[in-house]
Amino acid sequence: MARVINFSAGPATLPLPVLEYAQKEFLDHEGTGMSLVEHSHRGAAYAEVHAETKSLLRELLDIPETHEVLFMQGGATAQFALVPLNLRAPGESADYVMTGAWSDKALAEAKITGDAREAGTGKVDGKYTRVPKQAELDLDAKAAYVHYTSNNTIMGTQFPYVPDTANAPLVADMSSDILCRPLDVSKFGLIYAGAQKNLGPAGITVLILRKDLAERSPDTLNKIFRYSTILNGDSLQNTIPTFPVYMVRNVLRWVRDQGGAAAMEKRNLEKAGCIYDMIDGATDFFRCPVERDSRSIMNPVFRLPTEELEAKMIAEAADAGMVGIKGHRSVGGIRTSIYNAMEPSDVQKFVDFAKAFAKANG
Template sequence: MANRALNFNAGPAALPLEVLQQAQEQFVDYHSAGMSIMEMSHRSAAFEQVNNETQALLRKLYGIPDSYYVLFLQGGASTQFSMVPMNLLQAGKPAAYVMTGSWASKALKEAKLIGETTIAASSESDKYNRIPDLSSIVVPENASYLHITSNETIEGTQFADYPNVPDNVPLVADMSSDILSRAVDINKFGLIYAGAQKNLGPSGVTIVIVRKDLVSDSLKHVPTMLRYDTHAATDSLYNTPPSFSVYMVNLTLKWIESKGGVEALEQYNRDKTKLIYDAIDLSGGFYRGFAQEGSRSAMNITFRLQTEELEKQFAKESEQQGFVGLKGHRSVGGLRASTYNAVPHENCKTLAEFMQDFQRRNG
């Protein structure tokens, strides 16, 4: 489609065109039901089938064992910042957090409201332009869990590998911005959570993958809606779910499967982000990557130019050329290209060419 924007938004973000077109076809009349999926009861057989199939697809594509629940919740990752400590933080056993940037900071802030916390490692002294060395992460033996943010959307950093934790300490990861963008050994984690609006679908649904032994039904002091056992016991249908968002995740997972699964997407993502990183690295200093090389994200590419004036000019000219979402987050400044699963290779190629042309004209 000629009029599609070159969408590099950080989230909500680009969705696969094929998925949007399929949703459009079924929007008014879902499988000859005479109504949209949005109009159906979440107790209906049709929606229950979508709910179950989406969970099964996610298990298959991500290699999620039967020893984990897959939950579809609401409230975004920001609600998980509270739900995780509400459900997992035990008295006298601090929750350990690796401080990698804006989202890790928000997660820690919420956990502090619930109970005792400790910082296991931090890259704040480097303005969060890197992921702390795994060897520097100190996890207390009695920690309730270790929390990481696998990819920092704002700073553009990503864990290349995951920390090892003592056997009795669950590893918890906020994977909002890189879930299903690369293969992951689920068994390393006690709990993974992610807002869907970057790699899995539209905003509205939050994916939680939690090891069954971590889900307790004895947390009577925690409000019903904020307990994992409530949703595990009801297949995420305790209350009205974000049904349209779950349906869109279903279509997106089928699209991922059609592309060869997570491993194929991982290579695709590497290839397309390399185009943009090469434009930065081969610019002779005209562009400067914000993240240190070993910590660079394959999802969010953050970079600066010599002056803020030049950055404003870049943002303005890129908008005129049909690019969307290239301004950096207000807390960091600069520029940012978010290259999630659904961002096409050709869009990244077009951006790299624009960057080279901008350099020729302004270098």
């Protein structure tokens, strides 16, 4: 078996033991004589998976009783539309902190159905190369909620702090950094994340909702799109994608066995440190476009002296068994997505390769 080192931004690498476990019991789920994917979403076998997934996430993020874990479909993109539809009443406005392509999309969706405004930006000279500091946020005291993207997968920026929004509920798109470190969930009204980076495969979106906010879901919204429906139906109002949830459970078991969110943070800081040290140690060849305080520990990005050299590096990395390092097409450059599952030893292999590449081409 020749597995490559996969630096893709998402769907992304998953822990090998998690994949092997799923493979091993794919045909016969826990002695039931059938695959989990053949079980009813209302049967006992899936019910156990569902409950364990929720309770593991509760345990790992220390989720308080005020909040509930929900599962939805349509990715984070569906949440761009559903957050305003559920949380903003007619005549109200919502605040959006702008830090990249995903916040742009979230704001654009919010504007389709009502009022929304920019409440801060990470743009410098037309490019998103940082996240704004708390003091730079321009918050509307009457906002229905404040939305931000905690980690900007494309730009390689990440908030080093949780914004303080006074009374307005804080809504976070945590698609690319949920569970990368411990979190004070009580500060949030809603957290949402597509599973396909830190939590499992594509197909399910995890929400952590402050339960009282479900009361805002309007009767004018179709039932399947209401947070209140999902909350009251324990995310089983229709046929849930059972396999993605099962995979998320397996990933969460792995995170727990590694030592939980604190262990993830330590591992992620070590991996990101390794890449940023490489960049900062060879500034005549590598350049990180992101302001130091805003650097992501999930998606470090960097540039080489020319685009030709970047293309050469991407090709040579692939030859050496390291794939997915091409920066997003909208920004170019190199991006190394190093989510929880990425092994520190594999990051070290990449850094050794990159240093040798710099030496040979510098």
